[in-house]
Amino acid sequence: MTRALLTFFALFQSPLLFAADLFAPFKDEAGDTKWQYVANFSSGVLIILLTLVVIILSVTWRRARRYNVALEEIRTHLEQRVRERTAKLEREVSEHVITTKMLKASQSYIQNILSSMPLVLVGLDRQGNITHWNSRAEQISGISSEEAIGQNLWSIYSDITVSPRHIEQALEKGEAITLRHSQPGSYHFDITVYPLENYSEPGVVILVDDVTKRVIAENMLIHHDKLSSMGELATTMASDINTPLQGILFDLRSFQGVLESGKLLPPGTENSPESAHLQELLKSASESGRKVESIIRNLLQFARGRSDKPQEANVIDIMEHAIEQARDVLVEPDTFPFTAVEIKRDYQDDVPMIPCYVTELQQVFLSLMRHAYQAMTQKQAAGYRPIINIFIGENYDALSIRIEHNGTGLTDEEQMYLFEPYVQSSDSIEQAATGAGKRLSLPYFVITEQHQGHMAVTSDPETGSTFHIQLELS
Structure with a gap:
């Protein structure tokens, strides 16, 4: 066997000899081939080759198995990572969906708030x-x-x-x-x-x-407080003035009675100019006292006649009462009294009743009469006839009131500030009274805010002024 192997290796070392005579090592001296040796040699080579192949396959299989195990671990790890990633992605997608829904809901909610504001x-x-x-x-x-x-x-x-x-x-x-x-x-x-x-x-x-409703409510509250204070002040002033006034009037009437009896005058002087002048002075003082009494009654009526709720009333009756009051209280020295003013009335028949604050509305008309009277006293001339035209009638769904006078009209600047509150900027009582008399802020407030009506003025300095008022019928 050893000899055969040596021979085999020798053949590899001498390829030319091997190629020349492949079976030379297996021939005997006679030159005959020993096939038994050839078979044994071939079997040994095959066994060696098979053994090498088996060893190589075994090593390869072990290595492949080891690789397969590593690949399996890698695959398992990758599958685990994929599952974790998938789960995380699903959570993120779910959270994103929830967040999107919440954002849409919030956006819709905010949009609804903004739209319904x-x-x-x-x-x-x-x-x-x-x-x-x-x-x-x-x-x-x-x-x-x-x-x-x-x-x-x-x-x-x-x-x-x-x-x-x-x-x-x-x-x-x-x-x-x-x-x-x-x-x-x-x-x-x-x-x-x-x-x-x-x-x-x-x-x-x-x-x-x-903020229209809020401003109206605030103004109404302020107006109510002011009117309440004015009512208390009017009552106090009327009481304080009335007591000494009654004493003065009593003394005047007593003195006038004694003077008329002639006991204070020397005999024969009853019809003298001095006596007549004294009688005229006493008569004028008594007349002034009666006007002060009328003013006091007006103050008391204003203080006691106020109501917190509107009442059904006839505007014509309120206007007539205001005219009567104006005749009693409106008079200025060195000019004609209000009783000399010609009042022309144009009242429609069957004027409906309206809900109103009677006392406040009466003060509005009285303020307009005072304003007209002051304008007419500024226009005294030969042949001048002071006239006030009053119209009251139904106009569609409102009650229309017009008060027109032929006195001195308003300039453009006066019309601009006519309904604005007056603020005193001087210590002069005369200037303050004149400035306040040209303003109609309180009547404007009573008409527009308290009665929810409308008030305007048209004027010309030469021909006079017209005040327009509209009040709702219901």
């Missing part, structure tokens, strides 16, 4: 282009949100009080700007311009709050 809400960028336009803005302007978004505010709604200067001012200062826009007797608006903070594009939000 009783305020006008307008969003603007720095150039004045509209970014938001809520339903209240649609109602007030008559412009839909689709038409407004992206448009310049002042190009589609020029009536708004806010100007581009207010927008720039709010953005520059970084703080809100508040404006007040009102028409006394009609509406009151609070306008606030808020600059947007922490936003990518600079802009503002405009809020327009209709």
Whole structure:
């Protein structure tokens, strides 16, 4: 066997010899081939080769198995990572879905709040282009949100009080700007311009709050308090004045009676000019005392006749009562009395009753009579006839009242400030009385705020003035 192997290796070492005579090692001396040796040699080589193949396959199989185990572990690990990643992704997707729903719900909720707000809400960028336009803005302007978004505010709604200067001012200062826009007797608006903070594009939000009802309620409360204070003051003043006045009138009547009896005059002087002048002075003093009594009665009636609730009343009766009061109390020295004024009445038949505050409305008419009387006394001339025309009648669903006089009319500036409150800026009592007498703020308030009516004036300095009043019938 050893010999065969040596022979085999020798063949490999001498390939040329092997190629020349492959079976030479297996021949005997006679040159015959020993096939038994060839078979044994071939079997041994095959066994060696098979053994090598088995060893190589075994090593390869072990290595492949080890690789398979490693691959299986890698696959298991990857599958685990995929499951973890999938689970995490599912959680993230679920959270994203929930967050999206919450954002949509919040956005819808905020949008509903903005849309249902009783305020006008307008969003603007720095150039004045509209970014938001809520339903209240649609109602007030008559412009839909689709038409407004992206448009310049002042190009589609020029009536708004806010100007581009207010927008720039709010953005520059970084703080809100508040404006007040009102028409006394009609509406009151609070306008606030808020600059947007922490936003990518600079802009503002405009809020327009209709505070008409609140202002009316506040004014009514203030008016009620003022009238209550005036009632208390009127009662106190009337009581304080009435006591000494009655004493003065009693003394005047007593002195007049004694004077008429002739006991104080020397005999023969009863018809002298001095006696007649003294009688005239006493008569004038008594007449003035009676006018003061009428003023006191008016004060007491004003203090006691007020009511917290409107009452059904006839405006014609209230007007006639105011005229009677004016005849009693309106008189100025060195001019004609109110009794000399010609009153022309134009009253419609069957004027309906209206709910009103009788005492306050009577004071309104009395104030207008006083205003007309003062205007007519400024226009004294030869042949001048002071006239007041009064019209009361139903006009559609309102009661129309016109008071016209032919005295000195109002200038444009006086008409502008006629219904504004008077603020005394001088210590002069005469100037204060003159300035206050030209104002009709309290009558205007009583008509427009307390009775929810309308009041206006038309005037010409040459021909006179006309006061227009409208009161709701129901």
